[in-house]
Amino acid sequence: MKISRNWLGTFFDRSLPEAPALADALTFHAFEIESIENVRLTKSNIEDQILDVKVTPNRGHDCLSHRGIAKELAAILDLRMKPDALREATSLDHATDAVSVSIQRSDLCNRYIAGYMQGVKVGPSPDWLKSTLESIGQRPINNVVDATNFIMFNLGQPLHAFDASKLKIENGKLNIVVRNAKEKEKMVGLDDNEYILAKSMLIIADGNADAAIGIAGVKGGKPAGVSEATKDIIIESANFDGASVRKAAQALKLRTDASFRFEQGLSPELAAYGMHAVAVLIQMLAGGEIVGFADEYPFRTRRVLNPISLTLAKINAVLGTSLKDSDIADAFTRLDLPFKQNGDSFTVTPPFERLDLTIPEDLIEEVARIVGYDKIPTTPLSSLDSARGKPHVNPNFAAAERVREEMMGKGYSEVFTSVFAEKGERVVANKADGTRPYLRSTLVPHLKDAYEKNKHNKDLLGLMDVRIFEIGTVWKGRTEIMMLGTADKSGVKEIPLKPVEADSYEDHPLSTTERYQPFSKYPFIVRDIALWTPQGTEPVEVLDAIRREAGTLLVRSEKFDEFKKGGKTSFAFHLVLQSFEKTLTDAEANAVMEKVNTAVKEKGWEVR
Amino acid sequence: MAENTTRGHMHPISSFIREANRIFFDMGFAFAEGPLLESEHYNFDALNFEKDHPARDMQDTFFIKDEPGYLLRTHTSPVQVRYMEAQIKKGIQPPYRIVVPGKVFRNEATDMGHEAEFFHIEALAVDTDITLAHLKGTLAQFFSGMFKGTQVEVRFRPSFFPFTEPSVEVDMRITGENAPEKLRDKWMEMGGAGMVHPNVLRNAGVDPEKYQGFAFGFGIDRLAMLRWGIDDVRLMHSADLRFINQF
Numbered sequence: 021m022k023i024s025r026n027w028l029g030t031f032f033d034r035s036l037p038e039a040p041a042l043a044d045a046l047t048f049h050a051f052e053i054e055s056i057e058n059v060r061l062t063k064s065n066i067e068d069q070i071l072d073v074k075v076t077p078n079r080g081h082d083c084l085s086h087r088g089i090a091k092e093l094a095a096i097l098d099l100r101m102k103p104d105a106l107r108e109a110t111s112l113d114h115a116t117d118a119v120s121v122s123i124q125r126s127d128l129c130n131r132y133i134a135g136y137m138q139g140v141k142v143g144p145s146p147d148w149l150k151s152t153l154e155s156i157g158q159r160p161i162n163n164v165v166d167a168t169n170f171i172m173f174n175l176g177q178p179l180h181a182f183d184a185s186k187l188k189i190e191n192g193k194l195n196i197v198v199r200n201a202k203e204k205e206k207m208v209g210l211d212d213n214e215y216i217l218a219k220s221m222l223i224i225a226d227g228n229a230d231a232a233i234g235i236a237g238v239k240g241g242k243p244a245g246v247s248e249a250t251k252d253i254i255i256e257s258a259n260f261d262g263a264s265v266r267k268a269a270q271a272l273k274l275r276t277d278a279s280f281r282f283e284q285g286l287s288p289e290l291a292a293y294g295m296h297a298v299a300v301l302i303q304m305l306a307g308g309e310i311v312g313f314a315d316e317y318p319f320r321t322r323r324v325l326n327p328i329s330l331t332l333a334k335i336n337a338v339l340g341t342s343l344k345d346s347d348i349a350d351a352f353t354r355l356d357l358p359f360k361q362n363g364d365s366f367t368v369t370p371p372f373e374r375l376d377l378t379i380p381e382d383l384i385e386e387v388a389r390i391v392g393y394d395k396i397p398t399t400p401l402s403s404l405d406s407a408r409g410k411p412h413v414n415p416n417f418a419a420a421e422r423v424r425e426e427m428m429g430k431g432y433s434e435v436f437t438s439v440f441a442e443k444g445e446r447v448v449a450n451k452a453d454g455t456r457p458y459l460r461s462t463l464v465p466h467l468k469d470a471y472e473k474n475k476h477n478k479d480l481l482g483l484m485d486v487r488i489f490e491i492g493t494v495w496k497g498r499t500e501i502m503m504l505g506t507a508d509k510s511g512v513k514e515i516p517l518k519p520v521e522a523d524s525y526e527d528h529p530l531s532t533t534e535r536y537q538p539f540s541k542y543p544f545i546v547r548d549i550a551l552w553t554p555q556g557t558e559p560v561e562v563l564d565a566i567r568r569e570a571g572t573l574l575v576r577s578e579k580f581d582e583f584k585k586g587g588k589t590s591f592a593f594h595l596v597l598q599s600f601e602k603t604l605t606d607a608e609a610n611a612v613m614e615k616v617n618t619a620v621k622e623k624g625w626e627v628r
Numbered sequence: 629m630a631e632n633t634t635r636g637h638m639h640p641i642s643s644f645i646r647e648a649n650r651i652f653f654d655m656g657f658a659f660a661e662g663p664l665l666e667s668e669h670y671n672f673d674a675l676n677f678e679k680d681h682p683a684r685d686m687q688d689t690f691f692i693k694d695e696p697g698y699l700l701r702t703h704t705s706p707v708q709v710r711y712m713e714a715q716i717k718k719g720i721q722p723p724y725r726i727v728v729p730g731k732v733f734r735n736e737a738t739d740m741g742h743e744a745e746f747f748h749i750e751a752l753a754v755d756t757d758i759t760l761a762h763l764k765g766t767l768a769q770f771f772s773g774m775f776k777g778t779q780v781e782v783r784f785r786p787s788f789f790p791f792t793e794p795s796v797e798v799d800m801r802i803t804g805e806n807a808p809e810k811l812r813d814k815w816m817e818m819g820g821a822g823m824v825h826p827n828v829l830r831n832a833g834v835d836p837e838k839y840q841g842f843a844f845g846f847g848i849d850r851l852a853m854l855r856w857g858i859d860d861v862r863l864m865h866s867a868d869l870r871f872i873n874q875f
Contacts, residue, residue, distance in 0.1 A: 417661070
């Protein structure tokens with residue numbers, strides 16, 4: 021989520037630290053920062069820094085807004101915020117009879133507030149609002165729509181405005197209905213796309229016309245969209261069920277800033293603050309008169325979050341710290357979590373938007389991240405009671421380890437191949453790349469492929485023949501079993517791996533390799549050279565001379581023959597030539613061999 | 629060409645698991661395992677993933693056709709619940725300490741940094757008095773063992789996983805002369821960890837009023853890539869001896 025540093029600044033009296041410092045504060049105490057971008061808005065020439073904040077799914081309730089991030093920064097950096105909009109009393113007691121709201125699915129819509137305004141002047145937004153929205157990549161549309169977007173990015177409550185004149189009036193009343201869509205009911209969205217809805221989807225309808233005007237929490241409809249000609253508006257500030265919005269957005273492939281927020285699950289209390297803030301802003305930007313609010317809030321009384329009690333001892337017992345009660349009180353104060361302290365006991369009543377706080381461990385995490393994870397000591401585990409003995413040895417792993425050693429001892433190298441196959445007994449329903457959807461019922465085909473592929477490289481690898489093995493899972497006869505497969509020149513075989521009962525693991529060697537060396541993906545060329553040398557010449561002497569001359573194209577060289585005759589020694593070497601940049605031609609290989617031949621002749625050795 | 633009479637080569641992942649298991653065995657952790665074709669119950673529900681919650685989006689899951697509720701496990705964490713459940717069934721209360729190396733799956737396109745099948749290593753310690761500080765201590769010991777002769781530092785950052793509370797991301801930094809130059813003095817992301825969520829203990833039949841624990845899960849491929857300077861994760865499943873025979 022894009023967060024503007026300038027925008028964050030509006031929540032504080034004093035100027036904020038630079039973006040990298042904010043990013044650090046968030047990284048180590050709240051959320052990962054994906055990027056920091058310096059921007060200069062072309063029209064206004066305003067400079068800003070944009071943080072891309074990765075809000076964790078548990079904090080989608082309260083942190084998908086500038087207010088939420090400002091609140092975090094206030095707690096982390098111990099900064100004083102200006103009065104918090106969500107802590108002020110809001111009143112929507114300006115009720116109206118001109119609009120009625122009826123919620124048919126109160127399980128999927130916890131609250132719906134319709135705000136009715138008349139006589140607004142729709143037009144371009146002032147520069148400050150345009151540049152504020154542009155700073156986070158939003159396109160300004162008009163003052164009414166921009167106001168709804170601004171409040172969403174400011175406070176986190178998605179909002180929508182309808183043109184009230186496009187809605188039918190019956191008995192002097194507008195009628196908003198929140199209901200399920202009818203099968204195949206159609207609606208053209210503000211994006212001009214026609215959406216065909218399903219029964220499971222929740223929609224907003226003009227009750228008097230029985231027509232869909234919005235897909236709940238996802239998208240507004242074109243027919244009741246706000247235009248330059250709009251004078252009267254209905255503003256929607258509602259609370260929709262996260263799972264229901266998520267399913268609708270997924271089915272319609274329409275993920276919007278609104279749906280993304282509803283998916284997280286928002287507090288229905290937030291709707292009132294959103295409505296209040298947007299009504300004030302629209303009046304400021306577009307004038308008009310607030311006719312009143314229709315607030316349908318079916319389960320209002322259930323909305324208080326439960327207090328959570330915990331003790332200092334519990335906090336220290338989970339974190340392994342020796343924090344004092346004053347540290348705890350300080351963390352809760354900075355986080356603006358109302359609490360009561362009784363000695364070492366604390367009772368916190370989470371504010372309405374903190375739906376993530378339900379158990380003591382949630383609060384322990386709050387304390388830990390505000391105090392700082394760098395304050396957690398590094399404590400080794402104590403040894404387990406000797407009466408329990410050594411850990412149990414896993415028979416399958418013991419078997420795999422033993423077999424691995426046996427096979428390597430016989431010159432076999434270990435490969436892993438994919439569990440996905442062309443054939444099998446069980447199949448993946450949704451494989452992203454669409455290929456090889458089956459789960460293998462045998463190791464054989466992949467091992468055969470691997471053998472064939474490696475066979476071509478045996479000279480490069482310096483192998484007489486290729487021997488490979490795999491210890492891997494197959495799915496056969498409705499069970500998952502571990503197999504040992506081998507591939508060599510005699511063929512490809514597999515047998516089930518038999519568990520090994522043991523008291524301890526055998527002490528097998530580890531790889532001693534320090535660093536992996538990337539290899540060329542291009543084909544190689546093998547050339548042999550045989551030569552006579554005076555007796556007493558060491559093969560390494562000859563190899564050194566060859567290697568010096570052949571240069572970097574020579575990737576492998578080894579002696580494969582040696583014999584003595586008439587006071588001379590004959591050596592024969594395999595030379596493997598390969599380029600990192602391209603496929604080597606015969607001519608290039610010949611050129612290397614000519615250089616080598618010339619050089620060894622100069623040494624007085626005779627090429628056979 | 630005497631190569632074939634000498635030893636074959638071990639896959640670097642196997643060497644890594646062998647070494648990690650040795651370090652954890654010495655710390656009292658038993659090697660545990662579970663099925664790759666796992667139930668939604670163990671992979672998600674028992675690990676406190678709410679149904680239809682965005683947290684499930686964090687894992688791109690392969691589902692099994694015509695077997696509703698079954699999938700290829702997206703992490704090794706289901707083994708936490710399976711192991712504890714099995715112990716409780718046998719009447720064995722904590723302390724529990726297990727290490728779980730194994731294959732896991734993500735339904736995504738592959739590239740140099742991403743594979744649909746890869747390896748995780750998980751550890752779980754449960755007792756009356758296991759703390760987040762023990763997690764730090766255990767990780768320091770593990771990393772010191774894996775990067776011998778270097779100084780290891782462990783750092784936590786806040787995070788979220790449904791099955792831990794508090795949840796952290798683990799970073800590691802190695803310093804000192806013996807640290808590979810490319811890795812020296814750099815913080816590297818290791819993976820997720822935290823204190824086991826009380827609901828997970830409860831779901832496994834362990835009393836969260838009495839017991840608590842830590843867990844972590846890291847990608848082995850990534851650790852092995854760091855350790856040996858491997859530049860492409862796809863090499864791990866390439867079955868290419870030009871790669872494997874270097875180990």
